[in-house]
Amino acid sequence: MTMMDTGVEDRYPTRVTGEAHPIDRVDPTVWGGEGDGPIDAATLAAHDARGYHIVEETLSPAEVQGYWQELVRLSGDPGLRGDERVITEKRSGEVRSIFEVHRISPLISELVRDPRILDRARQILGSEVYIHQSRVNYMPGFRGAGFYWHSDFETWHAEDGMPGPRAVSCSIALTDNYPFNGGLMVMPGSQRTFVPCVGATPDDNYKASLKEQEIGVPTEQDITALAAEYGIDQFTGPAGSALWFDSNIMHGSGNNITPYPRSNIFVVFNSVENTLVEPYAAAKPRPSFIGGRDFTPVTR
Template identity: 80%
Template structure:
């Protein structure tokens, strides 16, 4: 049996030639039920409708301070400077992201197993989960560049081989998120629409896209249409707040030209029933530090 015969049907084709289309999502946003975790029925219904949930005060001020010190330590570690997992700003050269951070930092590894986070990820996805991706993001004052509108699942599907949007991300703010310092914007309800992107995936595309993505981004007309239908919300709140958001929700952030930095821990949980295959629209899979192929379920 060939790979083409054995692999799952591609329900979300992308990186197409010609005209991109908006496809109706075939899968739920919430796979679990009220009895599966800490979210009550109303919270789950809200997450199913909007595609995201904000929890203020997930981390205490003392915990925030501890993780902030860990981010400072990591960004100052001279041994990490040449590590491929460290991504720098395209213009300023400062650290932008550190990937696979749960394997670099024991403190953040413990955070992936924290029941306040892990139990919610399991509940949303209705199964055991593993870490598909982890990173810390730094957006310094004045120089921090944003992320253009995109769906994470489009990239994870095309370049990592994730079959379905049965993954959820948790972004934990370690600094106050204001409306004016590059906070993440989301289009509530947009997770119900898969936006195809145009153009073939270049070889080793990740090397450029982690600094500034140009392939795998939607057309402006499609962004305009989604914004008109869904509107735009923003993740704001004090340090220690957390945003759980669906893998297919349309989101992005602007540049930070204020004096106030914005940093966060970003954890992606994928269902063990949705493990990666060969990429759906790329010649080869991205490295494991971006899309993990270690599918062992997380335990506390």
């Protein structure tokens, strides 16, 4: 635990010089109880232990088709060409992600307010919530690039100023997730260990990291140790399934060299009791389309 120059306590120091050592998490994984939302006690306990849970058939087949058509529409929208919220693949130039999509798409704006999504986020975080980040991800067949192992919270803490890991992500699959098309891998239980990263944050690091993250990733030794302790699970399942996972869980994905695309809607909810301050390890905050600074609670 350290103190920033501003006098703000930093419970999770990262982007350090020299050798970094893992830190035991001091915050809960689950903040609410069974009576606070739709998640039953057994699933809450599993989420608390593993840092994630899966809800199959969150969306119906008809809804999946509707959201898939929305992704196609967004990727071909000439009004979004050149928009900084649109991230392209480093090598192919194809659309990789579109950020702040809940402000771009009325359809997705409705989805983040849907009780099936919003009530579950409130229950896990034990409070009202706001959207820290939203995006749609396109992982096309043959050319979809993966992401190296990382903790989202490490980046959100260092570059956005998120004080603690009281945030949860929801990834809703719009295509079938197979073991062979770049499905997300997680280390169950690893959310209990914060892994600091070595190296200072470059200015405007987000411009490179959204295509391929190089700063804010753990060492191979750290990954080896975590894998030995926690093992690795992979998110597979049919379109319409939703993966809910803790902000600090170690996760990553491989390249997709199959013909089968892997696309999803991704929403990060943060507690209104965990709103952003100045970045803990960057000169200035990332743009608000990546790390939202509108802390208005999401309502139906």
